[in-house]
Amino acid sequence: MRAATSTVLYKWFNEVWNDDNEDAIDQLMTSESAANGILTADQPKGPEGFKIFFRGFRSQFQSVRIEIDDVISQDNVEAARTTVHAIHTQTGKNVTFSGMCMVRTKDGKIDEAWNNYDFLDLYQQLGQQLTPVAEP
Template identity: 30%
Template sequence: MGVNENKEIVNRFINEFVNEGNEAVADQLLTEDYVRYDPDAPSGAQGAGEFKEMIRMFGEAFPDSEVKIEEMIGEGDLVVFRGTETGTHEGEFVGHEPTGETFEITGLAMHRVRDGQIAETWANWDMLGMMQQLGIVPTPEELTELSD
């Protein structure tokens, strides 16, 4: 497959699975041995089933969440994008009750596409920034105020 086809696969994965929650698309577009590397994942890596469960849980906590691809670059079997994610905290998230607060964070993700499917992902999103925007984790300014 060419770079443009690989970019379309990643674009479809983000729009139809991550944003819309269509797990049939994930089943179609992720290889059987898919691995997602993410410092925010409990073990640092996730298989397809664990990633689908994370997206399910995230969708329950942030039903209006959306990843917008800002820029996408492809070379060989790799597709990288820089994106923005937004959402409103309306359900339980990692043990925290809904705050009703919104967030907007940035992130990067690199995907390796093999034979029309995504085989690997390396992702890094500003989860600390999200937790601060939701009021779950204090910002540096709030910490300074507390110490005064």
């Protein structure tokens, strides 16, 4: 593994998610940061917007642990490949799914993020299936 511990993403996944520290969101995101792939365009930017996703995910899953499988960093861009482990609160099922996050940093904080997580795998582990939308 590369020098993951020196990256903002390492701090992010460990402090925000593994330590369940919502205050770290304010410390590690710029006020105007965008979380592409997590938030919709009509949601607030920055920590306020990300906390919507964070609280929603935490209400559905407990014992969240994110492993950083690999991370690369160059200049002000970092990318991490991760594995998420959690317990679905409603069913008690253990779930594991993978994903990738790429960020642009500014002054040691996340200024923009692009997230690509396998939520389809997550939903399938919970017994949910995608069904086609009926044509009108």
